[in-house]
Amino acid sequence: MSNFQYSRRALLKSGLAAGAVLATPAIVRAQEVRELTMLTWAGHADPEVVGPFERAHNVRIRAKEYVGGDQMLAQFAQSPVGTYDVILADAEYVSQLYQADYIEQLDLADYPFDDFFPEFQKFEGHWYDDGLYAVFLHFGFLGLSHNLDALSRSEARNYRAMWQENLRSKVGQFDWHLPNFGTMSLIEGNPAPFDLNAAAWQQVQDTALTLRPQVRGFYDYGGTLSALRSGEVAAMPGIGDWITGVLQRDGANVATTIPEQGGLQWTESLSIGKGSRNQDLAREFIRYMISPRGQVATATLKAYPAMVPTRAGWAMLNEINPNEAARQNMSLSGANALDEIRAGRIQLRRLPVQQSLESWNDAWVRYKNA
Amino acid sequence: MSVLSAKVRLRRRAWFALWAAPLPIWFALFFMGPMLLLIAMSFWSVQNYRLTPDFSLSAWSYVLSLDFLWSTFWRSYGLSLISAALVSLLAFPASYAMAFLITPARRLTFLGLALAPFFTSYLVRIYSLQVFLGEGGVLPQLFHSVGLSGASLLNSYTALFLGHATLTLPVVLVLQTLALGNVDRTEMSAAVNLGARPQHVLRHIILPAARPGLSLGVLFAFLLSYAEFVSATYLGGGVFQTLPILLTDLIRGGQQWPRAAVVSLLMMAALMLTSLVTVAWAYRQKGN
Amino acid sequence: MNTHLKHALPAWTWFAGLTLVFVILYAPILSALVFSFSVDRFPSLDITRFSTKWYAQVFADARMLEALKNSLAIALSTALVATTLGFAAAYADFRFRFFGQRMVLALALLTPTVPIAVLSLAMLAFFSRIGLSGTVGSIIVAHVVVATPFAMAICRLRLEQLPREFETAAQNLGATPGQALRLIVLPHAAPAIGAAALIAFAVSLDEYAIAWFVGGLEQTVPVTVLNTLQGQVDPTIHVIGTLAFAATLSMVFAAQMLLLRSTKSHKNKEVSP
Secondary structure, eight states, X not given: OHHHHHHHHHHHHHHHHHHHHHHSOHHHHOSXXXXXXXXXXXXXXXXXXXXHHHHXXXXXXXXXXXXXXXXXXXXXXXXXXXXXXXXXXXXXXXXXXXXXXXXXXXXXXXXXGGGBOHHHHXXXXXXXXXXXXXXXXXXXXXXXXXXXXXXXXXXXXXGGGGGSGGGTTTXXXXXXXXXXXXXXXXXXXXXXXXXXXXXXXXXXXXXXXXXXXXXXXXXXXXXXXXXXHHTSOSEEEEEEHHHHHHHHHTTOOEEEEOOTTOEEEEEEEEEEBTTOSOHHHHHHHHHHHTSHHHHHHHHTOSXXXXXXXXXXXXXXXXXXXXXXXXXXXXXSXXXXXXXXXXXXXXXXOOOOSSSOHHHHHHHHHHHHHO | OHHHHHHHHHHHHXXXXXXXXXXXXXXIIIIIHHHHXXXXXXXXXXXXXXXXXXXXXXXXXXXXXXXXXXXHHHHHHHHHXXXXXXXXXXHHHHHHHHHHSSOXXXXXXXXXXXXXXXXXXXXXXXXXXXXHHSTTOHHHHHHHHTTSOOOOOTTSHHHHHHHHHHHHHHHHHHHHHHHHHTSOHHHHHHHHHTTOOHHHHIIIIIHHHHHHHHHHHHHHHHHHHHTXXXXXXXXXXXXXXXXXXXXXXXXXXXXXXXXXXXHHHHHHHHHHHHHHHHHHHHTSOTTO | OOTTOOOSSOHHHHHHHHHHHHHHHHHHHHHHHHHHTBSXXXXXXXXXXXXXXXXXXXXXXXXXXXXXXXHHHHHHHHHHHHHHXXXXXXXXXXXXXXXXHHHHHHHHHHGGGSOHHHHHHHHHHXXXXXXXXXXXXXXXXXXXXXXXXXXXXXXXXXXXXXXXXXXXXXXXXXXXXXXXXXXXXXXXXXXXXXXXXXHHHHHHHHOOHXXXXXXXXXXXXXXXXXXXXXXXXXXXXXXXXXXXXXXXXXXXXXXXXXXXXXXXXXXXXXXXX
């Protein structure tokens, strides 16, 4: 018995000791290398992106990858203050992060905003009461993503193609209300697709319902890639090059067309988490990400390619990787992607203005159930 | 004397506590804590996307007044009940073979092989099933070659069912095989010797005797399918609105965790009620 | 032993059922194995060619190695603690009659009914409040809660087969409760304890939802699989599945050997009917 008790106690002790070692923050274990933590979408902490920064500042970046803004918010909210230094989030969630008081105000002077194209210098989703809360990292356009075997580019010039007979049960939708209702709103010709009065909002929901019989399923990020790749779905509204660009690299016959009714813009930005203990390092990191080198890494991200907002970034991309610059239409001479914005064909994806977020969400749940 | 007996009693108590206390303590700390927080959270409010401790009934009244709540509830309940029944039927011949037609030593190997996939990443297995069911996948091509439609089977109940089966078959197989293995063989032999037909033995001796295990199999298949989320998303394509899907959908209305907590509590209540009824029925005295 | 028993249906029908079930169980695993060697990023039946590039990618990924280390540490600790707790509770339930006995069982069996999505957030919220979030330790604590009911059920079922008189008889012959436990109960329960540990290990090794929430910056293997499945989607999912299955299969065979040995020794003692 005493033997048994001894071994039990010993077991417990070593277990606790092991637990204690595991529970010790890595910071204590490795004094010289600093750590910068990051809450981010997939792919942004790949070694080819952050490697140069890590080496230059003798820092190790530890990233927590998320796949939905709501999970990200919950993770930040319920973790101890200071857990996450840098947050990469969609503009809609930057606004939620700001309202929930989860991000630090930034100093305009720390970042080279002069180098940004004019439309991105005072980006609406990043400024609150004249304070800056996020730095614009990259963006892309959302239109109609389609399989070219099923839907030609010219057919895709009109969102109404989704209602065609041959696309019955072949339309997929990204499982989030904003891009989908936003697209419906564009189809309805609303000049500000997220700023709708009651009648216009009702009209958007009614139009959406007519599309419902064409819809095969509702997909997350990974599901969207698989469904478009396998041909499970032939068209998806509110999706962009961040999906089809990746699939093209893999040899898929897919494309994103911005129909004549216009497209939406998604935007992801970097913020500093409230209570971060590494604010100096976080600031340096954001500066690195909008430096030409960081911008090129971002534009050619393995997880999803996207356009970047800085002139120097465009210049370096055109120099290093002219093919990708051309593919994404980031040409410094002649026509380029920015012309779409300047021509008023692109509207920002944003939170609903006149309705609450939850009423759009409710409508979406109802729509999926219809 | 009394000092001694008090000492002995104390030692006995300590001995008893050594065994009886650890699990309740661990669960009180690390399970009841979160559970109570979950219950409390259903009364919290959300202000500026921030979960705020409060005593508000708004999440409850919101969820309970959703017009599609009960249709979702019953769809969820019905789909998992059907899956549980089908999986049990699917597993029964296999369990029967393992219990009666295979030697006990082999039976262990088969049970082990039946359990092995259960502990291989479920996510991986569901993702792999897409290749069998999706556009141009194994099954559609097979169907096409025999002159059937050859359309993708994803986002159908068939796909969802296969997902549920992937999740629950191992447990059901093990429970059924154990139940059948414990059926009193002397009673079976006696019935056969008295001239009972094999069908009669199956219906009147084997099935009643194995009832507890068979019912537990249905129950576990139901519990697991009911809370299932991954198949519903990746094989069902999100077109079957079940409670776990509704739960994640609600959160997206701007950090509405209190509402998700309400749905969770409803789900738990339904599961516990079902479990109690099933267990009571499974262990009901014979002859009723 | 059942040769005299006639079955309601011919034997081949039952075996056909057995085959069907194993096909359903193993088809996805087989497909994972095949596509883990396909050079294509998205699985389709016309495989361009076979390659080990996804294996190379998995093995070259430092974060994956870290996740594997975490997963193993977590699963081993979970197996240790959950089996200890589960056996203790099973033994207490078997050996003693006490107030609240049923409550303990109910408490343990309540766990599987809580929807994981919300339980995960509740656990993160609770662990943060007691200063335990974002560590490997917090994942262990949570996984123990999830795995213990399984461990307890297995141990309890095995103890049920032990005649109660054995332990009392040993004590009557002068053994202390501790000696009786060590000499009678533990040897009898050993295979179940082993099996419980393996199952607790496997439950922990496959859990992703709670691990994502309470683990903070600590990655585990299933969390990386989840991230890949919901995000970038590539055959590393298949690679990890194949490797995990190979590992599980060897564990199952190990468990099999344990159980088989004990069944044999058990059977020798029985008088055949």
